[in-house]
Amino acid sequence: MSERQSADTSAAETRLTDYLRSVELEWELGGRDGEYVVTLPGEKKLRTVVSLVIRPRTTSISAFVIRNPDENHTEFYRALLRKNLRLTGIAYAIDTDGDVYVRGEVPTDALDAEHLDQLFGVVLAASDEAFNELLALGFLGSMKKEWAWRVSRGESTRNLEPFRHLLEDDAGQPS
Incomplete structure (x- = not known):
């Protein structure tokens, strides 16, 4: 140089x-x-x-x-x-x-x-x-499993809250 x-x-x-x-x-x-x-x-x-x-x-x-x-x-x-x-x-x-x-x-x-x-x-x-959009596009299946597991155990779902509309069915149950 x-x-x-x-x-x-x-x-x-x-x-x-x-x-x-x-x-x-x-x-x-x-x-x-x-x-x-x-x-x-x-x-x-x-x-x-x-x-x-x-x-x-x-x-x-x-x-x-x-x-x-x-x-x-x-x-x-x-x-x-x-x-x-x-x-x-x-x-x-x-x-x-x-x-x-x-x-x-x-x-x-x-x-x-x-x-x-x-x-x-x-x-x-x-x-x-772009992060949440990319998470929903590429990791929705994993997030659904995580959501169901946490709900079944009474664990916090706080970090998944932005995706609640994608993770719960109309009755509020894990989809």
Whole structure:
């Protein structure tokens, strides 16, 4: 890496860490050179862990969204592809295990507070806002079994409440 590239990368890292401190996001250095691991708080998905790897020309960003669905693969992946049409700077992708991530690359010199705010917002929306829909598409059978088991044992169903309308029949019984 040239001296100029090193200075550009260092400046981008400083802008990133200044931004993260100013918005009070949790972060730590990752295991790779230039990697920052940031935790975004969510509502539907409790947190989204984001990896940014700052390199001289581009910075990659990736975040785990949800594991490989148990069922309904065609509709699940079709929904992701439709959602890709509305994303800016990132896209849904799957790894070799079928787990879903959002992934993107941005010019390193564009890492300023405004762009970072937009980028983290898009990542959070893609992960958090879509989470319940993706759960219902890819894991409904498992959620129904879990709901029935919890109801039969008198266990809490609090984390499944957003799906009650899908998990109970019209008489309020597990479907």
